[in-house]
Amino acid sequence: MYQLTVSLEQFLAEFWQKKPTIIKGGFAHFQDPVSPEELAGLTMEEEVDSRYVSNKNGEWTAEHGPFNEDQYAELDESNWSIIVQAANHWHQGAAQLVEPFKAMPQWLFDDLMISYSVKDGGVGPHIDQYDVFIIQGSGKRHWRVGAKDEGQYVETCRHSALRQIESFDAIIDDILEPGDILYIPPGFPHDGYALEPSMSYSVGFRSPKEQELISNFADYVLANDIGDKHLHKPELSTQNNFGQISSSDLQSLTQMLKASLDDEQCISDFMGCMLSQSRHQLNIITPEPLWQSEEIANHIQTGGIIDKVSGLRALFHEQDPSIAYINGEVIKVPSECTDVIELLCGQEQISADNWPSETSSAMVSLLCDLVNKGYWYID
Structure with a gap:
């Protein structure tokens, strides 16, 4: 289990959307949750959003996956990177890196992006409009971060698939080693390149x-x-100029x-639906055959575990825990089920340890429906 060496609450108060910073040793004794070979394997999957970026001899190229073994066999030993978006959706070990940030609102969390770069590999200088914690895995990477964009940076087109900027003056210029974390708020230009083969993990938070x-x-x-x-307005009257909007x-x-x-309920439902939809594809697989409520209840009672699909957003409004918003769906439950709603939205696993000791058939039926939708699963 990964654990931050700093207080997240104190960090948010001092740095969040205020200024970039490096947390040296943010994760002590850091070990990569995924190997370069496993990451390359993910880039070969059709469902996974992946990219290849090269800057050989100053010429930038970028391609979207899926890729194959023959393409990897032709690569040089420097100046390229592979990138996988939403890696937490497809690799359970990688998903563990998100856990230390779970004290932050889930609706803000976007995804875990993982990149593997050989020497001098990177994506060039650019500006993002979201908050990101970049965790250095194996290897070392040189990072530069500039002052916040106030319109002073010029965008350049070195490749149509890359949004890069011209050079910038650095306010942070440092080398990240395993376990170090670079935090960058929205609007700050940055550029990183590998000094040696290295892994990098970006935990991104994005508001609409x-x-x-x-x-x-x-x-x-x-x-x-x-x-x-x-519009219904029976008190219409004549006017001197027919082109006038009174x-x-x-x-x-x-x-x-x-x-x-x-309409407060309309806005609440809209926000819940929108914020509970992931921007990235989820690994949702409906079970065959479908589960029955009695089987679900027995599974929990006998010590079984039910997991939430990684990256699935399950949310509820503070003022009304009787309505859950799961992957864009509105799920209303009886008042006796609110404990289950808070459990579904606040935990990644359901087991006898956290399942309410007194349950109704409605609670079990709700959980069974969610399992049969593929939102939660029994491994």
């Missing part, structure tokens, strides 16, 4: 943009057939637009 909230809310309104009505009409239309935003 205002544009995404508005766009996704519009989609939610349409999908749920909300507000399917026209202040009264503008106010009526504005109130109509705001009405859905004033």
Whole structure:
């Protein structure tokens, strides 16, 4: 089990979205949860989001996976990297690296990205708009971080698949060794390259943009057939200029637009649905044959474990634990099931140790439904 050597609460108060920093020895005696060979194996899978980036002789190239053994056999010994997004969805050992950050809101967590780079491999100078903890695994990597972007950096196109910038002055210039953690808030340019074959693990946190909230809310309104009505205003009067939008009409239309935003339950359900959807594919497999409620209850009672699919988002609102939002679905339960909702949303495993001693048939039925959807699974 991985454990941070610093207080996460103190770190958030001092650094979160304020300034970049390096935590030397952030993980003591760090051991890679995945080998370069295992990572290369993941890049050969169709379902896995992977990339290959090369900067041989200053010429940048980038390709998306899946790849094959023949392609790896042709690679040089320097100037390339392979990258796997959402590696925590596909490798249980890698998923353990996320555990020390579970005290942070799950809806903010994006994914665990893993990269393997040979000497001088990297992705070039760039700026991300999310928070990231970059954990150095085996090997060493040289990192430079610049001051926050206030419009002073110029984007360059060295390859269509890479969003890079021109050079920047460094405020952090250091070498990361196994167990060191580099934290970078949104908007700070950075560039890292391997000094020797090395593994790197990026734990990313991403909040939605205002544009995404508005766009996704519009989609939610349409999908749920909300507000399917026209403005009704029987007190219409004549006006001197037919091209004029009266202040009264503008106010009526504005109130109509705001009405859905004033519906607290509508907004709660929308936020829950949107925030509980992962940006990356999940390893969801529906069981065959389907489980029966009696089998699920017996499995728990006899010491069995039920695991949540890695990366699955299960959320509930603080003010209403009777509604869960799981992978974009709204799941409403009776009041006696709220303990189970908090368990489903706050734990990665269900067993006799945390399953309520007094359960109803509704609780077991809910869990059985989730297992049959493939959201939780019995190994």
